[in-house]
Amino acid sequence: MTNPPKKRTRLPVHGVLLLDKPVGFSSNDALIKTKRLLNAIKAGHTGTLDPFATGLLPLCFGEATKFSQDLLEADKTYITVVHLGITTTTGDTEGEQLEQRAVDVSIEQIRAVLAQFTGPIQQVPPMYSALKRDGKPLYEYARAGVTLEREARAVVIHALELLDYSAPMMTLRVKCSKGTYVRVLGEDIGAALGCGAHLQALRRIQVGHLQLEKSITIESIEAMPEAARLELLDPVDALLSSFPAITLDEALSVRFLHGQRLALAKLMPDLPATPGRVRVYRAADHQLLGSAQLQEFGILAPERLIQTGTH
Incomplete structure (x- = not known):
């Protein structure tokens, strides 16, 4: 009696993949197949394309799924x-x-x-x-x-x-x-x-700001060695690149990751002039911490936080 093949252990993959969806696939079909090819634990797509339609389907993996709503709402x-x-x-x-x-x-x-x-x-x-x-x-x-x-x-x-x-x-x-x-x-x-x-x-x-020219087909992913497939992923902050960036020191980073609102006006005189959405990084390692709303009077209100493994 032969033993059944071992199930592959899924990996904690994080990032964004721009897929050129083929005709005949639903968005969910394309997601499931790509998720399997990257052996990822968690993934989601960012708005459906009909099966007869083709083209750009951004796929979010791991922590990037927290920001998929931004693409659902994008032009x-x-x-x-x-x-x-x-x-x-x-x-x-x-x-x-x-x-x-x-x-x-x-x-x-x-x-x-x-x-x-x-x-x-x-x-x-x-x-x-x-x-x-x-x-x-x-x-x-x-x-x-x-x-x-x-x-x-x-x-x-x-x-x-x-x-x-x-x-x-x-x-x-x-x-x-x-x-x-x-x-x-x-x-x-x-x-x-x-x-x-x-x-x-x-x-x-x-x-949004993501373009088809940078996408890849399922066939191309299948043809690649498994070890090379993860190199296709853009970092999580690729979805946030159109927003201004704010960098915090270690103490402020810890407070931000605990969901605390931060009064930055006196601490950081070079804040973006206009209130709105921003991406937030830790200065020491330029680790993305998440997104936030920069409010009037320099108040930084955490929005979606990244699981960094240090908090």
Whole structure:
């Protein structure tokens, strides 16, 4: 009788990996596979991409998961191909065709409609989404043939650029706020043009300040020696790099890690001039201690703390 293979011991991995999610994977599928490849104890993703979509999916490991909410709330940028003239049940290629119409629109008409959808807009979430009603995701109702009333939500389309148009395909660059459904945006643009539309392709190229160019595919990770995979991780503070930094001495660091608010105005005259979010380091070893809110009068209020192993 052969002994079953030993289970691998998971490792306390900390950092951020920028994954280029492939088509056909849910965000959770991609997370589970990457977590296994890095043999990590704890991991989470930072906002879902539909299975038909590809592109940037930042994955947080260990202590970095404490800051994943920042990317959930960050602006996103996409390149999308909109197929004019055909509507589907899901607003993308995964659904069944509902209607087909002739496409007879000019670039001038397209630009005029795009201008209508730039800026603050109201958007009704799709039935094929993970939003929950009575504890059940909307897509489960949709698959059962049930359509529920949904309230429109306010989102912001910061930029909507026409990159290419060769009827019936239209390629757009979309920069939008959190909570925006690009599928719905494509459908609404098609409706405004009078011909209907669905998304043929969707690729996310930026999340906050993180960019697709620095991402890696699952296939590339699989091809690497296991020992080299951890070198792919950016440090935990990669998620906080857009915030000002404050460095504390040892005594203040200990107080900060105990969650104490610190009055720094007299101790540190070179504090950032504007109150807001900051990242906090220990001077001795430049160890990230966490994030905080710098309030008026130089008050530093701890927000999310890093487990440093010294407190």
